[in-house]
Amino acid sequence: MSNYRDMANDILKDIGGKDNVINVNHCATRLRIQYKAKDQIDDNSVSKIEGVAGTVIRDDEYQIVIGTDVANVYNEFVKSIGDVSNNKSSNIKFTWKHLGQTIIDFISGTFVPILGVLVAAGLVSAVLNIGVSFFGLSTKSGTYTILNGIYEAGYYFLPVYLGYSAAKKLNMNPMMGAFLGATLVYKTIDSAKGLEFLGLSVPQIQYNTSVIPILLGVLFMKLIDVGMDKITPKSIKFFTKPLITMLIVVPVTLLWLGPLGFQIGTIIANILSFVNLKLGWISVGLMGALTPLLVMTGTNQALFPLCIASVASIGYDAFVLPGMLSANVAVGAAALAVSVTTNESKKKQLA
Incomplete structure (x- = not known):
């Protein structure tokens, strides 16, 4: 369907309007809408909208199956609903189920936007292997160097992409998240030996291609961002807020959160490898x-x-x-x- 705006508006109308939307996200094929009142959703009407392949209602989430055009519909849907932060209930009781949904929503909102980068980088690697194996492409040629650069950049700067995406998901300035990711992969910090900060030894960690360290760093940045908003005068917020945020977040990430995230990632990889080896x-x-x-x-x-x-x-x-x-x-x-x-x-x- 070419008119994504009309499609998004039709969906919004049939689910009860923007007042019934708590949050919206999407995966590879589905628009995922968290709603307030189920009885306001006209599932039959949504199913009949041109371009909608199906619907699923699960707990407090309404899933609309669209296909590979879902990102375009999502972009128009977000424009239509505007800011829906006030729709969230202030007296939501904590449950492990709600915590799990929140974690998955954060991970989904962070990783889905960068999947295109990972897919492109991986396919370029496949093209390189085919070129070298079957078409005599020299590994010393300029063509190989450029294509390999595309592949390497897709994964080497992963913390930068994730930092941007995670900060955007948390409603912060996404460039600050990218800034943190770029700092982690900077040549004098990434895998640096004997580094120290104010007399404290900084663990030697390889941050390029890493995932969890930057996520922990951006989550911590969100806490600092909220605190700085409360205490910083508006007249000086433009330059003091990013300055103080980075001066706090970068050392804490390098000294504690980064090493913790690296260890978590290593443990997870080892567990997956163990399960695969034992069960084959x-x-x-x-x-x-x-x-x-x-x-x-x-x-x-x-x-x-x-x-x-x-x-x-x-x-x-x-x-x-x-x-x-x-x-x-x-x-x-x-x-x-x-x-x-x-x-x-x-x-x-x-x-």
């Missing part, structure tokens, strides 16, 4: 079988940091991504079978 192909099969359920519930988003942590630690992921690949191939085969066997034109197109 069964572990991949289980992941493949669970993937459709994970996607429907949105919990697949929580696996992105695990995959990247594994790649950063041991160079590959032999568990999660192969399982998801097998699931996607199976779902694709099922959709292909439907498209071949059905006589309904709309269902054939959807398949």
